[in-house]
Structures are given as structure tokens and as C-alpha cells.
Amino acid sequence: MKHMETIFACPISCRNCRMSSLCIPMSLRSDELYKLDQIILRGKPLQVRQSIFRAGDPFTSIYAVRSGSVKAFRLDDDGREQVVAFYLPGEIFGWDGLADNHYQNTAVALETTSVCEIPFEQLDHLASSITSIQNYTTKLMSREIINGQRLIALLAGNSAHQRLASLLMSLSDRLALQKLSSTRFRLPMSRGDISNYLGLTVETVSRTFSYFQKMGYLRVNKKEVELLNLDALQEVIADSDVFA
Amino acid sequence: MKHMETIFACPISCRNCRMSSLCIPMSLRSDELYKLDQIILRGKPLQVRQSIFRAGDPFTSIYAVRSGSVKAFRLDDDGREQVVAFYLPGEIFGWDGLADNHYQNTAVALETTSVCEIPFEQLDHLASSITSIQNYTTKLMSREIINGQRLIALLAGNSAHQRLASLLMSLSDRLALQKLSSTRFRLPMSRGDISNYLGLTVETVSRTFSYFQKMGYLRVNKKEVELLNLDALQEVIADSDVFA
DNA sequence: AAATCAAACTGATATAGATCAACTCACCGT
DNA sequence: ACGGTGAGTTGATCTATATCAGTTTGATTT
Structure with a gap:
């Protein structure tokens, strides 16, 4: 039983998290990272289809994917669900809850998934003393705005082939950031x-x-894909049929 | 010429701006509003097609529309432009520049337009002492994320009729916020x-x-429209053809 | 092993919206 | 006043993608 204790005694922390380079930490000093680490909650892994938050829930926290993946969707006026984003390890979600203190989206695990919960009130408090945290959260939100606009452009102006190729390349790029294979992966x-x-x-x-x-x-x-010709896929995306 | 001077001597300020209730100011104390007012730059009106910033320009400021209107668009990989948002008086734009210190979009005036330029560095500095400003800018960014997601849902899941009806209703609602007619307006x-x-x-x-x-x-x-049957337009939007 | 069920794939057909082409109209400069 | 130019509209056709209708596969239960 000593063995078990050893396992539990090794807490997950930003310091030993493989995703930390993608996630919040960046240029935090050691003492700052410690403070951040203190406020982060790490629950037990979520099962497939389990929700992290639901549209309408009071906003409390933003979340970082530690492992697994998450989809976020809106419920349209007529109750249909519309997926607006997928999140992979190292990515942060939940910003939609801030505007009026209730989440607008529902976020659910696509597979067995671990997330870090970062209570916003405490993060905000920390940000008031550590300006690099303030800067960074602002940049993360800006990035989320840009990603949304990229998707808008994809949906408004591209064919089915271009849309799917774009998604595949986006996943490929994001997996590469995790030092995983960018050509062979599981959707x-x-x-x-x-x-x-x-x-x-x-x-x-x-x-x-x-x-x-x-x-x-x-x-x-x-769900297994292997990308064999990245250039060709890139070509599909770039080929505005204007010249086809 | 005394007359001219009188005109120039009446400075535009948040205090006397019709849009202030929609824009930044909200619940600022008088002295706080004064500080905010100090950093805001108000150039001369822009002509049609004139740009406020262009994709790739270094990020310096966010902007509020005082009068007129603005479109923001991305330049796609292949150089086509893709409109991602329209901004009306009282609305704030430019957040896309924050993520990596360069604007991702180009913003141009759709008509003769006045904007307030809010230098971000100074706003950020102000925010560090006036927490309500920090809170508010964060909420504005969250709102921008939500608006993007609303558009994504519109594009991904709705017919041409639904899309146009949605845009018209959105414009109608936003004009109503300005205390303008929500049924008769100029696109x-x-x-x-x-x-x-x-x-x-x-x-x-x-x-x-x-x-x-x-x-x-x-x-x-x-460009002149008069909405005669808002309920019918709302119906068009709501009618998921699932039951049509 | 057979039965059940859901996800994914494929074929045949229908259609919303794109494309191509013409026309109207307001506005602009000479 | 007069041609020119660009925005908007309308009609005729075409096509990418939706819809409808199975079939295949693999996982789960019995």
C-alpha cells in the first residue's frame, strides 16, 4: 500500500504537466507559478459525453484540457445543437461565460478527458498582482476571437472539400504543438x-x-487517419475555385 | 471666425456622447470617467472606404464607433476578403489585434464615420487601477467571442432566408439600443x-x-428598408426546416 | 454464435443556391 | 444633355450538396 501512497503523493501540477508550455504558464517566475498552481482544481477524469458545463450554468471557471478532448456547442433557438469549437490538450475554453456570468455553450468530453479548472474569481485576483497573467488571459481571449473568425471565413467562403481539409490540417497543426504525430492520429x-x-x-x-x-x-x-500528402491537402484549401 | 472657435471649443467627450451608455463608460465614477476621457483620441471623420486599421498593422488601439458604421474583414490565404463583422455606433472593435500584437482584420468605414480611438497601452494601465474597466473590457471580449459563435451557428446551420432575416433582426435590435427606429433604417x-x-x-x-x-x-x-412584419421574420429564423 | 444497434459508408435523386447573362437605374464627369 | 460606370435586380440554367434509401461494419448483449 505504500506504493499507492506514492502515486497519490505525486500531485499533478503545472510544473510537471506536459501541456504547460501551451497553456497558461509561459514566462511566470517560480513563485508566481506556485500561486497559480494553488488555485487550479484537478478533478477526476471525465467519461465520454460527460459535460464540463452546460449552457445557462453560472460562470465560475475557465478550463484547460490536460488530456483527451472537448467539444463546445450552442443550443440554437430551436434546440438544435451547433458545434462551435473542439479543444485539444493545452487549449483553454469557457470564455463565453464571462459576458453575462452564464455559459452560453455546453462543453462535453469527446473521450476520457482530464481538465484543469481555473476558478475565474481567483484567477482575476491573481491577475491584479501578476500583470503577466492579466496580459496572457487577454491574449487568450483575443486568440479565441480570431479562431472564431477563421471558422466564419471557412464556413462562409469554402466548399465541403476545403472545409474538411482545413479541419484536418488544423488538427494536424495542433497535434504537432503537443509533439505528437501530425500525420497519424485518431479523430x-x-x-x-x-x-x-x-x-x-x-x-x-x-x-x-x-x-x-x-x-x-x-x-x-x-476515426483513425493518416495524412499522406499534406501539400495536396494544403492545395485543396488554397485553391479558390475562382481559378479552378 | 469666433463662431468657428465656438464649435471647436466644444470638445467631444464621453460625458456628452450619445453612445456612452452602450460603450465603455457604464458605471464609472465621475473622476474615473474623466481619466478615461483623457486617453481617448477623436480624429476627424473617416470617408467611405477609408480604413481604420489594416490586417498586419501593429496593434495599438481598440476603437468605438461614435457615428456611422464599420466592416471588419479577413484576407483569406488566397487574398479574397471575408467580412466577419459589422459595427454600429456604440460598438467596440479591434480585439483581434491583441493576440499577437498585429491586427488580423482590416476595418473600413462603410459611410462617413467617426470613431474614438482608445490606445490599448493606456487603457490597460488605467485598468490596473480601475478594476471596473478591467472587468468591462474582459466582458466586451467575451461578448465578441459569443457574437462570433452566433454567426458560426448561423452560417453552419441556416438557409439563405434565415441568414438574411437574422441579419436584419440583428441590425434592428442594435438600432433599437441606439434609440433609433428598429423598423425603418438604411443599410x-x-x-x-x-x-x-x-x-x-x-x-x-x-x-x-x-x-x-x-x-x-x-x-x-x-439600401432603405422598412420591416413590416417582425413576427414573420422571427418565424423565418426560428422555423428549423426540420418541421417544415 | 446469433441478435441487436449505432456509426459509417455508398448510391440514386432532388433542390437550394451558384453561375451566367441581361437589363435597369442612379450617379458622375465632361 | 450624354455616354459611362457600378450597384442592384431578374431570368435561365447548372451543380454541389442535401435528402432519401439502403448496406456494411464493428461493438455489445444474450
Whole structure:
């Protein structure tokens, strides 16, 4: 039983978290990092489909993905769900709750997932003394605005092929940041989630995967994908059919 | 010439700005408002098509629309422009520049437009002593994230009719906040801007206007619109064709 | 091993919206 | 006044993607 204790006695902290370079910490001094670490809550892992927060819940915290992945969706006026973002390890979500103190989105785990909960009140308090934290949270929100605008541009001006290629390249890039393979990975979300996010039907997503495979751009089997020709995929994205 | 001087001697300030209730000021104490007012720059009005900032410019300031209107667009990889937002009086824009100290978007005046420039460095400094300013800017950014997500949902899951009806209702609501008529107004943007923003073609936008007019939902003549049946437009938006 | 069920894939057909083409109209400069 | 230019509208056709209808696969239960 000593052994068990040893395991529990090794607490997860920002200091030993593989994601820390992507997440909050950056240029914090050691004592500052300690203070930040103190306020972060690390619950037990979430199961598939378990929610982190739901639209309408009072806003308390922002969250960082430690492992696994998360989808965030709005409930439209008529109750349909609309996926607005996927979050991978090292990424931070929940900013939508700040505007009027209630989350606008629901966030659910796409697989077994661990998140760090960062209570906003305490983060804000910390930020008032550590200006680099204030700066950083502001930049994170700005980044979230930009990512939203990137998706708007994708949805407003691109074909099904371009949309799916963009998503795949985005996932690839983000996995690379985690030092994971950017060419071989498992899609954490279902075809339904992908099609909803991209404003397409599942059939179109499925056919587009098949097409990319037929063209030799990738190999796909259910959720496993291997990108074989990144240049070709990049070309698909760039080819404004204006010149096709 | 005394007359001219009188005009110039009456400075624009947040205190006498019709938009102040929508904009930054809210619950500032008188002395705090004074400090804020001091850092705000108010240049001479911009002409149509004149830019406030361009994608790639170093980030210096956020901006509030005092009068007129602004469109913000990204330049896609392949150089096409994609409109991501319209801003009306009392609304604040420029947050996209914060993430990496360069604006991602270009912002241009859609008509003769006055903006207040709020140098971010100074605003940030002010925020460190006046916590209500810090809170408020954070909420504004969160609001911008939510607005982006609302547009994502609109683009991903709605028909041309629903998209245009949504835009019209959004403009209507925002004009109401300015105590202006919510049923009779002038669209500040061209059909091209509308179609680009909504992910449609100009022809489809034009036809949809005609259809709404034929149905008696509105009257439209070039940029002048009069909404005749808000309930019907709301119905168009709500009617998920799931049950159509 | 058979039965059940959901996710993913594929084929046939339908359609919303794009594309192509023409026309109208207001505005601008000469 | 007169051609020119660009924004907006309307009509005819085309097409990318949705819809509808199975089929396949793999996981789960019995």
C-alpha cells in the first residue's frame, strides 16, 4: 500500500504537466507559478459525453484540457445543437461565460478527458498582482476571437472539400504543438460532430473522406487517419475555385 | 471666425456622447470617467472606404464607433476578403489585434464615420487601477467571442432566408439600443458586403429581399428598408426546416 | 454464435443556391 | 444633355450538396 501512497503523493501540477508550455504558464517566475498552481482544481477524469458545463450554468471557471478532448456547442433557438469549437490538450475554453456570468455553450468530453479548472474569481485576483497573467488571459481571449473568425471565413467562403481539409490540417497543426504525430492520429469526434461543425451533412463528410482517400491524400478508417500528402491537402484549401 | 472657435471649443467627450451608455463608460465614477476621457483620441471623420486599421498593422488601439458604421474583414490565404463583422455606433472593435500584437482584420468605414480611438497601452494601465474597466473590457471580449459563435451557428446551420432575416433582426435590435427606429433604417453596407458576410451570392441576397417584400415582410428600396412584419421574420429564423 | 444497434459508408435523386447573362437605374464627369 | 460606370435586380440554367434509401461494419448483449 505504500506504493499507492506514492502515486497519490505525486500531485499533478503545472510544473510537471506536459501541456504547460501551451497553456497558461509561459514566462511566470517560480513563485508566481506556485500561486497559480494553488488555485487550479484537478478533478477526476471525465467519461465520454460527460459535460464540463452546460449552457445557462453560472460562470465560475475557465478550463484547460490536460488530456483527451472537448467539444463546445450552442443550443440554437430551436434546440438544435451547433458545434462551435473542439479543444485539444493545452487549449483553454469557457470564455463565453464571462459576458453575462452564464455559459452560453455546453462543453462535453469527446473521450476520457482530464481538465484543469481555473476558478475565474481567483484567477482575476491573481491577475491584479501578476500583470503577466492579466496580459496572457487577454491574449487568450483575443486568440479565441480570431479562431472564431477563421471558422466564419471557412464556413462562409469554402466548399465541403476545403472545409474538411482545413479541419484536418488544423488538427494536424495542433497535434504537432503537443509533439505528437501530425500525420497519424485518431479523430476524437464523430462524423456527426464533424459535419455539424463544418456546416455539412454526415454523408458529405463521409464522401469527402472517401474522395481524399481515393486521391491518395490520406488513409482513413473510422476515426483513425493518416495524412499522406499534406501539400495536396494544403492545395485543396488554397485553391479558390475562382481559378479552378 | 469666433463662431468657428465656438464649435471647436466644444470638445467631444464621453460625458456628452450619445453612445456612452452602450460603450465603455457604464458605471464609472465621475473622476474615473474623466481619466478615461483623457486617453481617448477623436480624429476627424473617416470617408467611405477609408480604413481604420489594416490586417498586419501593429496593434495599438481598440476603437468605438461614435457615428456611422464599420466592416471588419479577413484576407483569406488566397487574398479574397471575408467580412466577419459589422459595427454600429456604440460598438467596440479591434480585439483581434491583441493576440499577437498585429491586427488580423482590416476595418473600413462603410459611410462617413467617426470613431474614438482608445490606445490599448493606456487603457490597460488605467485598468490596473480601475478594476471596473478591467472587468468591462474582459466582458466586451467575451461578448465578441459569443457574437462570433452566433454567426458560426448561423452560417453552419441556416438557409439563405434565415441568414438574411437574422441579419436584419440583428441590425434592428442594435438600432433599437441606439434609440433609433428598429423598423425603418438604411443599410450601411452594400449587397456585396451582405452576401459575403452571410456566405451567399449577391443574387441570392437580392432575390431573398424580393421574396421578403413579396410576402409583405418588409419594403426595400436599395439600401432603405422598412420591416413590416417582425413576427414573420422571427418565424423565418426560428422555423428549423426540420418541421417544415 | 446469433441478435441487436449505432456509426459509417455508398448510391440514386432532388433542390437550394451558384453561375451566367441581361437589363435597369442612379450617379458622375465632361 | 450624354455616354459611362457600378450597384442592384431578374431570368435561365447548372451543380454541389442535401435528402432519401439502403448496406456494411464493428461493438455489445444474450
